[in-house]
Amino acid sequence: MSMFSFMKKEPELPPIDPTLVLAEAQECLKEKDFDSALEKFDLLCSLSVQSPLPLLSRATCRLQLKKYEGVLEDCEKVLMFLNSDINGHEEESCTTVHSLALMRMAKAHKELGNLDSAKSSLMRKNAIEHKLGRNRVDDDGDEAAEDMVEKERQTAEEWKEKGNAEYRKENWTLALEFYKNGLGYDMYNAKLHSNTCMTLIKLRRWSQALKHAEQCIALEPDWVKGYYMKGMILSGESKIEQALVVLRQAAKMEPGNTQIKALLDEVESRVEYVESRLRRRKPAKDKEPEQPEQQKADDSGNDNDNKRAVEDVDSDEEYCDDDGCRTPRKIKLKVTRADVINTAMELAAAAVGVAVVWWFVTQRD
16 A cells, blocks of 8 residues: 555545435436436435435335335335325325325235235225315225224224333333334324323433424314423423423413423523523623722822832832731732843843953963
8 A cells, every 4th residue: 555545535425415316306207217216216215314205205116116015115114204294196085194105005015915905004094084084985985984093093092001001110112112003003192192202202302202292282282281392392402492482382371280380490590590691701891990009009190109119019028017917028020021031131241241351361371
């Protein structure tokens, strides 16, 4: 290896712009170039995925390319995200992300010959739309959807009770797993979102907890616990001003809630402390700096005072102070760089003078 090999280092590649990659993938979809689109979505999904949409789009590409196992894998990941509305798929009777993922799963299972799984996925999709009141089907289908909703609600309740048992034992990780299993069956259960949020708070996973707190508020806007949890999370993230706004709103909703009042008092104390620290850091603009005692003496114009000041500097004898105590005078010497240089030059000149005299003396002898 050459000693200068470090100079041949390859230049670093620029960071990937997800927005640009997504635009290129969508353009490939318009042209029905599913292979190229799949490559783009693979790249997107290799990044830190914060949204289910790249996974859902990749599942669509894989469905077109008959990669059905990949479709199921992507759709299962989509169902782990919080559900949200989606536009542009009304022809498939899908108005949410989960509905569309379940529709893709139903098609993949059907192509793989798993007819029971396909029927189950389709029923779950219909149950979600029926629960939101967005999809009216025939009487038989309507009754089947209602049965599916009730069955999933019961299953979600069972998972919630299991999670509660582990929560009481302070097994936070296992409780979180059970609560998430319950949300897989009933994403619109505000209590499940609340319990999941509290467990995530215990684990100090603030960003995930905040999503569930906001989902809880969206589902039950009159339930104060969602606001309380959001305030707790913002306080844990040291976003105390935002926490103060949310907790004051919660306190107005339930003035007698002692937990909210205690947390609100704590956050207000933190805000007051920070503001007091900031006030102390601000310099006093109108306050003139005090002059040193020596400068006051020099500016007084009194010869006696000046004389006394000189004596105080030069003398080290004892004197009586105002209390009658004899204390040694303090010698106040200020040596500058110029003083040092002048003294050195004087010593050098003296040394030269001595050397010249010595030379004359030795020459006479």
